[in-house]
Amino acid sequence: MNKKLEYDVAVIGGGPAGMAAALSAKKVKSDLKVVIIERDDRVGGILNQCIHNGFGLHYFKEELTGTEYAQRFADKLAETDIEIMTEAFVLNLTEKEIFVVSAKYGLVSIYAKAVVFAMGCRERTSGAIAVPGSRPVGIWTAGMAQRLANLEGLLVGRKAVIMGSGDIGLIMARRMTYEGAQVKMVCEIMPYSGGLKRNIVQCLDDYGIPLRLSTTVTRVVGDKRVEGVYVAKLNEKGEAIKETEEFVECDCLLLSVGLIPENDLLTGNRVEMSSITGGAIVDEYRGTSVEGWYACGNVLHVHDLVDNVSEEAEIAGYGAGRYASGVREDESIRKVFTGKGIRYALPQIIKGKSGRVKVFFRTDNVYKNTVLKVMCSGKELYRRKSVIMSPGEMASVVLNKEDIKGDLTITLE
């Protein structure tokens, strides 16, 4: 028989979301038994390889590197009796127990009153987006290249082309430039960049790295090692324009083409998922459709700022802590729908009747001089003008739950 362990709250994943959720659950009631199950040998998650700055401006009101941001939370954890189970991997779970294989305990069954899913996300790989051509050495996801550079001190190449203008790609363009490599260009298939404006200026423009919009890599060339790539402009239909195809010599291709919530544990269970976010459908406490199961951070929807992850994880931790303490609320279910111009809104369900709720959303395109509206049963509940809304920057609106008498629709005018 394998060992059995009991907790009030079990948090799966010790990255920024898991750390904040665990701390927040503990705050609900100090005698709650909380555990973080982390597969790496330390907490911090992806922040451990984020040596660049720009973290914490909202949460800590100061600018930190990712590593410093992680340490702030690790220090807070050290002041509590939250158990941190490192080198522990969740093999599977049911609504009754979590099966974990851990360096310390071996195979162990964990029973918890509430579970917080905070497994983060993983990078879309080259296979997933099907770049034609050969598969020589030198094709990396931007995050893997970042890990090798910042944790191992290894540079993946000397001449790079970066495909996709997500933030990790932009950050890596600067990192590789700093380490003496030449970044030939960043190609983006969309007519706009998915990265933060700040990163485009400070990672590309500062070093004269061209950002080619509506451009894709059409072919990878190389025998043992990448020798170059062909790139081409795309027409409005998203097809490569043959006449614009050009060869770019390089020894590595970095892919920053999106992130996918790492939800393998949730699929196969009764959790209702959103096909748009790739994460669970949740209420305002980030509770999923399975009672007592909560989700937060990038496993729920991909965030652009870690500050937002911490904020969301605190909500989920609060929900989980209250559930584990036996608190049940008076509920009335209202759904949150998306209207014109909105790709998704979260939470998708509002249950509580009192207090405030912050609804996060992303637009489906860049909109200038637009009006955001929240409709409730045909009536306008909220309206604000916006100079610009962009899919790359998550926006939010705070509403009073008392005012939400029926289903909501978030829409642009």
Add this chain to the structure above:
Amino acid sequence: MKKNMICIMCPMGCTISVEEKDGKLSVTGNTCLRGAKYAEQEYVSPQRVVTALVKLNNGKVAPVKTDKPIAKGDVFKVLEEIGTKEIRLPVHIGDRVIENVCGSGANVVVTKNINV
């Protein structure tokens, strides 16, 4: 002298021009006051915090940063200076690797606790 730049104060990304005439700056292309301020600062003296890696005695690397922004033009000089250093484990957040790097007034400090 005239300089064009993209404003980073919001996702709008206005293209702003700053022109200097008789010692006075005129900003055009901005759509808000924050943009004008940003553009002036970028024109007069663009500043950046530099984050980099320094060699560790175990063959790996430790992350470092300048503890305040330095002149943008000095970034590569500072990187070169950081590249000449090797530090010994253990290291902690805030440990000074270089004082007053390249005369910038900023110190290069460690940004991660590494024990082994």
